[in-house]
Amino acid sequence: MTDRFQGEAISWELSSGVIELTLHRGPCNEIGTLSLQELEQFTEALDDLSRQCHALIIHSAMPAGFCAGADLRELYLRSQEMQKAQAVAGVRDFLERIHSVLNTIDAAPLTTIAAIHGVTFGGGFELALVCDLIIADKMARFAFPELRLGLIPGFGGIPRLKRDLGNAVVRDLLLTGRSLNATRAHAVGLVSQLVAEGEALRAARATAAQLGKFDRRTAIAAKKFIKPIPYHELKQEIDLFCQLFTEPAVEAGLRKFVESTDLQPYLP
Amino acid sequence: MTTENKTLDEIMDLAAKHFKVSRDKLRPDEDFFKTLDIDSLQALDLLTRLENHFHVELPDYELQGVTDFRTLAGRIHARL
Numbered sequence: 001m002t003d004r005f006q007g008e009a010i011s012w013e014l015s016s017g018v019i020e021l022t023l024h025r026g027p028c029n030e031i032g033t034l035s036l037q038e039l040e041q042f043t044e045a046l047d048d049l050s051r052q053c054h055a056l057i058i059h060s061a062m063p064a065g066f067c068a069g070a071d072l073r074e075l076y077l078r079s080q081e082m083q084k085a086q087a088v089a090g091v092r093d094f095l096e097r098i099h100s101v102l103n104t105i106d107a108a109p110l111t112t113i114a115a116i117h118g119v120t121f122g123g124g125f126e127l128a129l130v131c132d133l134i135i136a137d138k139m140a141r142f143a144f145p146e147l148r149l150g151l152i153p154g155f156g157g158i159p160r161l162k163r164d165l166g167n168a169v170v171r172d173l174l175l176t177g178r179s180l181n182a183t184r185a186h187a188v189g190l191v192s193q194l195v196a197e198g199e200a201l202r203a204a205r206a207t208a209a210q211l212g213k214f215d216r217r218t219a220i221a222a223k224k225f226i227k228p229i230p231y232h233e234l235k236q237e238i239d240l241f242c243q244l245f246t247e248p249a250v251e252a253g254l255r256k257f258v259e260s261t262d263l264q265p266y267l268p
Numbered sequence: 269m270t271t272e273n274k275t276l277d278e279i280m281d282l283a284a285k286h287f288k289v290s291r292d293k294l295r296p297d298e299d300f301f302k303t304l305d306i307d308s309l310q311a312l313d314l315l316t317r318l319e320n321h322f323h324v325e326l327p328d329y330e331l332q333g334v335t336d337f338r339t340l341a342g343r344i345h346a347r348l
Contacts, residue, residue, distance in 0.1 A: 028309075064309055119309060139316050143328075178327040179312065181319050 003049065005042070009035040012042060012049075018208045019049055019056045019110075028064040031123045031155075032071030036098055043104040054216050055208035056105075056112045058131060059201050065118025066140070067127055070155070076254040084246060091245050095238045098123070098155050106130040106160075106229055109220045111211050115204035116140045117197070121179070126155035129164065132223065135193040135207065136182040137200045142190065143179035149257065150249030154241035159233035165190060275322070275348070276341035282321055283314060283337070296338040318344060 003014035009025035021042060023029040031039075050056075060066045079087040105112060105127075114131035121143045128134050128142075144153050144161075152158060152174070161170045169188050173180065186194040195203045211219070244250060276296055284291040287304045294303055301311065312328065318340075319325055324347040334340050 119312065138320055139313065141312060141316055176327065176329065178329055181316050181325065183320065184325055 003052075005038075005045070007038040007041070010038045010042065012045075014049060014053060016209075017052065017054050017212050018205070019053050021056060021058045022061050023058070023067060024061040026062060028062050028068035028119055029060055029066070029124065030068055030071040030073075031098070031127075032074040033094075035071075036094065036101070039101045040097065043101050046104060046108060050108055050110045053110050054214075054219065055211050056108060056110055056131075057115055057201070057204045057208055058105075058112070058127065059115035059204065060117065063118070065124070066114070066116045066120040067124025068119050069122025069124050069145075072149070072254055073258050076251075076258045079251075079254075088242055088245055092238065092242050095154050095241060099234055099238065102126065102130045102156050103229060103231070103234070106227075107224075109223075110216075111208075111219060111223065113204045113207060115200040116182070116191075117200050121145055122153065122157075123155045126153060126157040126160065129157060129160040132227065133192045133207065134185075134190060135195065135200050135204045136185065136191045137195050137197050138182050139197050140182040140185070140191075140200075141179040142173075142182075142185050143177065144173050145177045145179075147174065147177040149253035150247055151244050151253075152237070152241055154237065156234050156237060158237055159230035162233075163228070163230060272341055272345045275345045276337060278321065279318060279341050279344065280337050282317060286314070286317060294337065296341075297336050299335045300337055300340070301335055322348060324348060 005012050010021060010023055012019055012021045025035055029035070078090065082090065111133070112131040113133045113135060114128040116128055116134060116136040117140055120128055120140055122145060125142050125144060144157055146153050158174065161173065165188060182191055182194055185191045193203055193207070280294045280296070281291065283300065283304060284294055287306065289304055306314070311331065315326060315328060315331065322344055324344060326344060326347055330343050334343065
């Protein structure tokens, strides 16, 4: 059993009953094929790891933020190399794999904490949403900008947002595509602890240490009771995403993003 | 009540301090992407700092086409 792993996109280490999963793929942990492969390695190891642990902390080592979402450049360039039907099949395969990873973390038999700073957009926001707790510093921003590309969130964001937030906030996020700062995210109940800039990981570690005081089996049972996983809606989301992916607006949106001369064109 | 000029001054002070640019180099009507040498991610960072400083929320789509401090001050002032 590997209690330590050093990959190109992610690393993890187990210490004192806590697994720390670090995201470190520049520029901002965009999730593409490499990240997915290494996340799959992580979830394969998670069953064994979790027998020794009571908490998992996911955090980013990249200054720009937690995670800017899917690797849109990879998605666009790969889709251009294929016939449309092949591209959609490839997208569906990717989505099913990332859903499997995120569902595993969502249901993991330990308490999971996302320690957030900076940009937490799209797939990055979806990774945070599978965690039981989100601890964010005051510079964090959350968004689902997919609508700007003619898409909806595809990594399970909509069912999980609906699980956690009131419908008015969900509509605001999804229909405007705007980003919320961490203060607002805390006010609406998305973020459980709001901390000073640079303090999210420290606060997550303190929280994880606290969790270690409680009976592990009770915590696992309580989590199963409290936290339903919306499997049916998650599958529906994949179907809708693949349907939308065939629309011309999506190719145009992706092309605009990829061809932007800005390093990361994150303003709407 | 805070005037829009005071809001403008506070924005430029904050931007100069955070991006380590001399305050004298900042002009209210010039392109701040160029004078601060920032990209859109850093502009979002600036937006967050301004929201925290003024205790307002400014949807990022309100920044569409905004490249100068004076217009930015107007958008923030409208939320005070």
